[in-house]
Amino acid sequence: MSQGNIDVPVQVAEVDPEKLEACTLLEVINRVSGKWPIGILLEAMRGPVRFTELERAVEGISRRMLTLTLRNLERDGLLVRTVYPTVPPRVEYEATPMAKELYQSLTGLLGWAERHRESIAAARVVYDGHSAC
Amino acid sequence: MSQGNIDVPVQVAEVDPEKLEACTLLEVINRVSGKWPIGILLEAMRGPVRFTELERAVEGISRRMLTLTLRNLERDGLLVRTVYPTVPPRVEYEATPMAKELYQSLTGLLGWAERHRESIAAARVVYDGHSAC
DNA sequence: CTGGATCCCGAGTGATACTG
DNA sequence: CAGTATCACTCGGGATCCAG
Numbered sequence A, B: 001m002s003q004g005n006i007d008v009p010v011q012v013a014e015v016d017p018e019k020l021e022a023c024t025l026l027e028v029i030n031r032v033s034g035k036w037p038i039g040i041l042l043e044a045m046r047g048p049v050r051f052t053e054l055e056r057a058v059e060g061i062s063r064r065m066l067t068l069t070l071r072n073l074e075r076d077g078l079l080v081r082t083v084y085p086t087v088p089p090r091v092e093y094e095a096t097p098m099a100k101e102l103y104q105s106l107t108g109l110l111g112w113a114e115r116h117r118e119s120i121a122a123a124r125v126v127y128d129g130h131s132a133c
Numbered sequence C: 001c002t003g004g005a006t007c008c009c010g011a012g013t014g015a016t017a018c019t020g
Numbered sequence D: 001c002a003g004t005a006t007c008a009c010t011c012g013g014g015a016t017c018c019a020g
Helices: A017-032 A037-044 A051-058 A063-075 A097-127 B017-032 B037-044 B051-058 B063-075 B097-127
Strands: A079-084 A090-095 B079-084 B090-095
Touching: A017 A037, A017 A097, A017 B017, A017 B037, A017 B097, A037 A051, A037 A063, A037 A079, A037 A090, A037 A097, A037 B017, A051 A063, A051 A090, A063 A079, A063 B097, A090 A097, A097 B017, A097 B063, A097 B097, B017 B037, B017 B097, B037 B051, B037 B063, B037 B079, B037 B090, B037 B097, B051 B063, B051 B090, B063 B079, B090 B097
Parallel strands: none
Antiparallel strands: A079 A090, B079 B090
């Protein structure tokens, strides 16, 4: 969707489609990887949620990581941050449509994980020396 | 929203379905996160591939990380390792059907990434102070 | 309440050298 | 060819204290 001009000797660089896939996939994987992004996104998906609510909901996250992760998600346009200049500061975070769409895609992975959860566990037991029998 | 059962003292631990989703997703995300797993999987998906071939194909990976990542993927049953006791040792890795199915799921993420690549880039520019204008 | 600033430790990873 | 071993270093992330 980047052009319609025709007579240009396009230098598309012959990108190997598979390399491109690996790269792009890597970007999105990195975006949601880590312990916290998904948990936070899941909460913010249900509607506006406050900082403290997230702190309790995500469970186990430190204030520092909550802040940092929140900033990154906001930066990528996955979360909107709304500040209400009230006396006790009030800030709400909510997932953007883009983030919700991401979740739809993640569902595919979730399905895969659930379908193969046992297979993987079994594979590990075997690999680890199928000792504890 | 935590129950509807009345008479049974079920010990199902009352797992919040959303927590479960976050957890499972996290497992699979962690499995393929990192710089290397995807690249390796992509190569091994095309057919049996040798250690050295991977070392060149993945490009940028160190021998150490290649070995470690390979071991993890094998452990999870995503890769099969075949050793041919020939004079120069020959080892081949190939993606299992399970891994290929995983790739199908990853495709959903890839689609999302491509659809929103520009939006994200734009969001970042804005967030970063839309300076370099 | 919401977050920024520091300090610090351990896991992850690259570089390099060695081996069956 | 296909790894393994070691070392040094970076960096994520927790703990803690400070601030608007």
